[in-house]
Amino acid sequence: MSGRIPPVLRPEHPRPRPLDALARDVSSIEVRGEPAGVSVTGITLSTSDLHAGDLYVGVRGQHRHGAEFAADAIAQGAVAVLTDEEGAALVGAASVPVLVVEHPRSRLGELSAWVYETAENPAVLYGITGTNGKTSSVYLMKGMLTQLGETAGLTSTAERQIGELTVVSRLTTPEATEMHALLARMREAGVTSVAVEVSAQALSRHRVDGIVHDVAGFTNLSHDHLDDYADMEEYFAAKLPLFQPDRAKRAVICLDSPWGERVVASAGIPTVTITSRDDVEADWRVVVTEETPQYTAFTLTATDGRMLATSIPIIGRHMAANAGLVIVMLLEGGHDFARLSEVLATGVEAYLPGRTERVSGDRGPTIYVDFGHSADAFENTLAAVRRLTTGRTIMVFGADGDRDATKRHEMARVAAEGCDVLVITDHHPRFEDPASIRATLLEGAALAENQPDEIHEVSPPEEAIRVAVNLAREGDSILWAGPGHQDYRDIEGVRTPYSARDEARAALREAGWA
Numbered sequence: 001m002s003g004r005i006p007p008v009l010r011p012e013h014p015r016p017r018p019l020d021a022l023a024r025d026v027s028s029i030e031v032r033g034e035p036a037g038v039s040v041t042g043i044t045l046s047t048s049d050l051h052a053g054d055l056y057v058g059v060r061g062q063h064r065h066g067a068e069f070a071a072d073a074i075a076q077g078a079v080a081v082l083t084d085e086e087g088a089a090l091v092g093a094a095s096v097p098v099l100v101v102e103h104p105r106s107r108l109g110e111l112s113a114w115v116y117e118t119a120e121n122p123a124v125l126y127g128i129t130g131t132n133g134k135t136s137s138v139y140l141m142k143g144m145l146t147q148l149g150e151t152a153g154l155t156s157t158a159e160r161q162i163g164e165l166t167v168v169s170r171l172t173t174p175e176a177t178e179m180h181a182l183l184a185r186m187r188e189a190g191v192t193s194v195a196v197e198v199s200a201q202a203l204s205r206h207r208v209d210g211i212v213h214d215v216a217g218f219t220n221l222s223h224d225h226l227d228d229y230a231d232m233e234e235y236f237a238a239k240l241p242l243f244q245p246d247r248a249k250r251a252v253i254c255l256d257s258p259w260g261e262r263v264v265a266s267a268g269i270p271t272v273t274i275t276s277r278d279d280v281e282a283d284w285r286v287v288v289t290e291e292t293p294q295y296t297a298f299t300l301t302a303t304d305g306r307m308l309a310t311s312i313p314i315i316g317r318h319m320a321a322n323a324g325l326v327i328v329m330l331l332e333g334g335h336d337f338a339r340l341s342e343v344l345a346t347g348v349e350a351y352l353p354g355r356t357e358r359v360s361g362d363r364g365p366t367i368y369v370d371f372g373h374s375a376d377a378f379e380n381t382l383a384a385v386r387r388l389t390t391g392r393t394i395m396v397f398g399a400d401g402d403r404d405a406t407k408r409h410e411m412a413r414v415a416a417e418g419c420d421v422l423v424i425t426d427h428h429p430r431f432e433d434p435a436s437i438r439a440t441l442l443e444g445a446a447l448a449e450n451q452p453d454e455i456h457e458v459s460p461p462e463e464a465i466r467v468a469v470n471l472a473r474e475g476d477s478i479l480w481a482g483p484g485h486q487d488y489r490d491i492e493g494v495r496t497p498y499s500a501r502d503e504a505r506a507a508l509r510e511a512g513w514a
């Protein structure tokens with residue numbers, strides 16, 4: 001992948017850590033070379049993020065062994081290299097100490113916590129997992145925490161935020177080296193609570209090792225990532241470690257998808273449940289009381305009768321479910337119910353970038369740009385858009401190339417079922433042929449029982465949104481699912497700058513809707 005790579009947030013004043021203490025404090029490390037007198041101020045997996053003073057960790061990746069880049073790392077100022085036996089052979093004779101461990105990736109959390117001294121973290125950590133709603137929930141949480149007077153941080157697919165400071169993210173959940181650096185930077189900034197988006201891949205690849213969340217949250221599970229996991233059972237199993245004592249102290253589980261009950265059954269920590277469905281029993285219940293284009297109002301009620309009423313500045317019952325989950329997580333994190341009710345009575349203040357984000361003005365069709373890229377996300381967002389639309393609902397979407405191809409038919413079927421006009425286009429083709437992805441989507445759309453009035457195939461996406469806008473009239477809505485907050489398209493491994501929000505606004509202007 002080439003193109004613009006966002007920076008990594010690290011502590012500004014790291015305390016130098018003596019390398020010879022590492023072998024004493026962290027078990028099963030063999031030191032080759034002389035560690036005495038060497039100080040470590042950072043740790044990284046990648047030469048593109050290397051700072052002078054870093055411990056460079058060379059792990060075997062999908063394409064290369066990181067140890068192949070050890071000479072570059074040392075030239076850039078790495079003071080030591082940590083790797084496995086295979087890596088040590090690749091490094092050969094080095095001018096810095098070489099530390100050898102088995103399975104270095106599985107030791108990254110522990111090592112990073114040692115380098116940045118994050119084992120004792122003063123902030124309250126909230127970790128959220130699930131297929132859909134993680135990013136939305138961490139933004140809703142940061143908004144609520146700020147309203148409660150806290151200095152809050154978040155890490156998400158879209159951004160890392162420390163109070164007002166924001167940087168664009170690379171991965172949903174950063175590598176453990178970056179995660180611990182971020183926590184250390186947050187400590188410097190006096191952050192009191194952190195909302196952490198935890199992907200299944202992060203749990204499988206040791207990215208949140210060394211972190212014990214005060215409260216974990218589960219949104220839902222549905223078909224996604226079956227390129228990374230063999231089947232739904234394996235994908236589900238990848239989520240479960242977040243609900244064990246080494247990763248979280250307690251948890252709030254949403255029962256809206258049937259997988260929620262199974263998370264409760266397998267959790268090794270105390271759990272509290274929540275639902276927004278009226279056919280499911282749970283400790284807390286979300287009931288949507290009003291849906292408007294500007295906000296969704298809802299009540300949150302406990303089985304003991306406690307109730308609060310609030311609203312979120314975004315459309316969709318699924319978003320109210322996310323917000324309810326977050327409120328109960330805050331309660332489990334020690335916030336007072338009466339104070340939360342009072343602070344949230346006037347509504348949650350949050351901005352969710354690219355999550356059913358309305359990018360149109362007062363005149364003309366309404367356009368929402370969304371990050372949905374699964375059938376479940378489409379079903380929920382389309383239903384929300386439809387409930388607020390007096391005219392036709394137009395859906396524009398394309399599917400990710402080089403990602404779970406098994407979900408494409410179902411995505412297209414659900415899209416076709418839920419809209420009046422479907423415009424199939426491209427998303428990130430990566431190294432796949434976009435025409436062949438569109439052909440698969442057209443096959444999927446043909447499976448819908450209720451066919452839309454029109455189906456169009458338009459490439460590239462900037463042309464597709466213009467076709468959609470030209471088809472639309474006042475009172476119609478366009479849901480452009482996929483690109484969300486993203487500022488690029490990945491075409492053959494190159495990140496080309498791209499903003500769906502800007503393209504949508506330009507299409508409206510060109511059509512005379514200003």
Ligand SMILES: CC(=O)N[C@H]1[C@@H](OP(=O)(O)OP(=O)(O)OC[C@H]2O[C@@H](n3ccc(=O)[nH]c3=O)[C@H](O)[C@@H]2O)O[C@H](CO)[C@@H](O)[C@@H]1O[C@H](C)C(=O)N[C@@H](C)C(=O)N[C@H](CCC(=O)O)C(=O)O
Pocket residue numbers: 045046047048059060061062063064065066067069170171172173174175199200201202205
């Ligand atoms: C499959 C996967 O997780 N890959 C990650 C992995 O890449 P890799 O194994 O291909 O690495 P490699 O290219 O073989 O290189 C091996 C090592 O050499 C290092 N290197 C390599 C070249 C160089 O010049 N210098 C250098 O130091 C690399 O940093 C790496 O440590 O290690 C890289 C460095 O940390 C990650 O950026 C990369 O994530 C890729 C970009 C990725 O897309 N991951 C996806 C699957 C992912 O994790 N997604 C989840 C979920 C998203 C969601 O919720 O939808 C996420 O949390 O983001």
Ligand SMILES: Nc1ncnc2c1ncn2[C@@H]1O[C@H](COP(=O)(O)OP(=O)(O)OP(=O)(O)O)[C@@H](O)[C@H]1O
Pocket residue numbers: 130131132133134135136137157172197199219220318319321322354355356370371372373376377378380381484
């Ligand atoms: N609770 C929910 N249930 C179903 N769909 C949801 C829910 N919350 C959000 N969505 C839909 O899923 C899309 C992705 O939402 P969000 O980014 O919050 O999820 P995520 O879990 O962070 O996904 P990713 O891991 O892909 O970043 C949204 O744009 C919306 O279409």
